[in-house]
Amino acid sequence: MCEVRQPSPQPNQPALPFNAPAARRLRAALGMGPEHVAYGMRVSYGLPYVTPDLVMAWERGAAAPHSAELAALAGVLWCSPGELISRPRTLREHRMSRGIAPEDVAHAVDMDLRGYLRMEESGQWRGNERQSAALARLLDLALPDFVAVTGRETRLADLLNSAVTTRWQAYVRPVMRLAPLERGVVEEVLQGLYEDYQGHMAATLSWGGGSRSASDSGKEFLDQIVENFWLAVGDRTP
DSSP states (O other): OOOOOOOOOOOOOOOBBBOOHHHHHHHHHOOOHHHHHHHHHHHHHOOOOHHHHHHHHHHHHSSSOOHHHHHHHHHTTTGGGGGBOOHHHHHHHHHHHOOOOOHHHHHHOOOOOOHHHHHHTTOOOOHHHHHHHHHHHHHHHOHHHHHHHTOOOOHHHHHHHHHHHHHHHGGGHHHHHOOOHHHHHHHHHHHHHHHHHHHHHHHHHTTTOOOHHHHHHHHHHHHHHHHHHHHHHHHHHO
């Protein structure tokens, strides 16, 4: 078997969450073989090291393309980079999935390019409210994604953990500051999560599992608290 050689990623440039099945499906739909994809990336995009073996490694999930490679692959497959990214999580991944250059983002949010790139590389968004709103519009971010890419998800998880284990009423306003939702929606969601958690713990104890079983079950619930929060919000908003 031929060894698949791939250049080392640049510093602060981790591989994107590549959607290997989508890459295979798009290539097959075009009637192309891995050798055609590799040739196009070499000739049209100046990536001389790309071979059919490397393309096949990407499609098997044994390797993942980095930024320039993914953009070139999207060009050869006549698709957007977003169609080759499984689920963007970070600011960089959302920008790449929409095929937007960092210069365009920096201009749209009225920010120095180097300053923006530092935020993208560190994963810590430090823009003000106006810049945050401009970012959300440009990248068409849903509220859960906006909270995640602006670095608020960890704080949200902490608040939700406290809300379901103590008095949820005290956490309505702090949650609203992180996630701009209507007060009634936040109140309903926090109350529902609180009741779910408390009921879950009570049921676990009643099964005779003891405190350890209750602790494990409660930890599992809390580990998924952010996902459960957004699911509940979705059930209560159009």
